[in-house]
Amino acid sequence: EAQVTQNPRYLITVTGKKLTVTCSQNMNHEYMSWYRQDPGLGLRQIYYSMNVEVTDKGDVPEGYKVSRKEKRNFPLILESPSPNQTSLYFCASSFPSGVSSYNEQFFGPGTRLTVL
Amino acid sequence: EDQVTQSPEALRLQEGESSSLNCSYTVSGLRGLFWYRQDPGKGPEFLFTLYSAGEEKEKERLKATLTKKESFLHITAPKPEDSATYLCAVQSGGSYIPTFGRGTSLIVHP
Numbered sequence: 001e002a003q004v005t006q007n008p009r010y011l012i013t014v015t016g017k018k019l020t021v022t023c024s025q026n027m028n029h030e031y032m033s034w035y036r037q038d039p040g041l042g043l044r045q046i047y048y049s050m051n052v053e054v055t056d057k058g059d060v061p062e063g064y065k066v067s068r069k070e071k072r073n074f075p076l077i078l079e080s081p082s083p084n085q086t087s088l089y090f091c092a093s094s095f096p097s098g099v100s101s102y103n104e105q106f107f108g109p110g111t112r113l114t115v116l
Numbered sequence: 117e118d119q120v121t122q123s124p125e126a127l128r129l130q131e132g133e134s135s136s137l138n139c140s141y142t143v144s145g146l147r148g149l150f151w152y153r154q155d156p157g158k159g160p161e162f163l164f165t166l167y168s169a170g171e172e173k174e175k176e177r178l179k180a181t182l183t184k185k186e187s188f189l190h191i192t193a194p195k196p197e198d199s200a201t202y203l204c205a206v207q208s209g210g211s212y213i214p215t216f217g218r219g220t221s222l223i224v225h226p
Contacts, residue, residue, distance in 0.1 A: 004159075043160070043203065043216040050212075058213050090159050103150050103207050103214045107159030 002027045004108035006091050012114045013081060021076045021111050023091030031094045031102050032074040033058065034066065036087040037110075043090070049074055081115040088112050118143045118208050120217035128223045129194055137189040137202055137220045145209030149187050151180050152203040154219070160203055194224045 004025045013019055025032065033048035035058075045058030049068040063085055065077040074093075078085060089112075092105035121140045129135055141149065148167055152160035164173045166182040173180050177198060179190040189202055201221045205214040 040218065042218045043205075045213050048212060056212075059215075092159070101148075101165065102212050103148060103205060104162050104165055105160075107161070109159055110157075 002106070004091055004093055004106050006089075006108040006111050008111060009109065010112050012116065014116050015082055016080050018077070018079050019081060019113075020078075021089060021091075021113070023074045023076065023108060024072050025074075025091075025093040025106070026072065027093065027095065027106065028071065029093035029095045029106070030071070031096055031105075032068065033092050033105070034064070034074070034076045035090045035092065036060065037090060038087050046076070046089075078113075081113075083115050086113060086115050118206055118215040120204055120206055120215050122202075122204050122217035122220050124220060125218070126221045126223075128225065129191075131195055131224055131226050132193045134190070134192045134194070136191070137222070139187040139189070139204030139217055140185060141187070141204075141206045142185075143206045143208040143215075147207040147209050147211075149182055150205040150207070150214065151187070151189055152205065154201045154203055156200075163202075191222070194222075196224045196226050198222065199224045 007022045030051050034046040035043045037043050044060045047066040049055045091108040094105045096102040119142045123138045151163040154160040164180040169184045181188045201219040203219045205216040
């Protein structure tokens with residue numbers, strides 16, 4: 001089954017404790033991205049990756065890091081989480097056939113993060 | 117700065133009662149306008165991409181249309197399973213980063 005998986009699905013942590021949210025896709029997609037979704041603000045892109053070893057900032061990259069060492073994996077790293085990073089996080093991927101189709105994305109099920 | 121405004125925020129319909137959702141946008145050179153459906157507790161699911169004014173796309177009871185300032189998602193004879201939040205996003209020329217609206221929450225009562 002074609003899918004994007006994220007782990008963990010739920011996480012409660014404390015301020016300053018480094019954490020990693022994993023994302024993996026089994027569709028051989030080149031493009032992957034991370035979003036956060038907050039009430040009243042909608043989805044906002046954190047980082048994206050056009051391919052292995054190619055990453056770039058989205059609209060809200062502060063406080064986050066990513067890496068793309070393999071095509072299928074795109075982990076999101078919070079080195080020193082703070083309460084304002086409490087949010088619902090989504091990983092997404094696509095196989096673009098043109099410049100516009102990058103945003104025809106498959107989304108993962110989400111990771112709900114709470115930072116105390 | 118790209119902007120996307122969706123209206124209404126919430127919409128309640130009776131089964132079979134057709135209606136439309138609106139997505140107004142301002143963007144510097146539209147590269148694409150995207151519609152997604154999001155069910156509670158799940159990630160968004162891609163529905164349509166529209167590229168230029170006058171374009172229309174259909175899928176089952178959904179039809180998306182595009183003008184130079186807005187897009188409509190028409191829902192014909194909706195069923196309870198169409199209940200979801202519908203998200204609109206735009207991509208402007210020269211950027212890969214999409215700008216999403218806040219969504220319209222649709223509830224269809226049997």
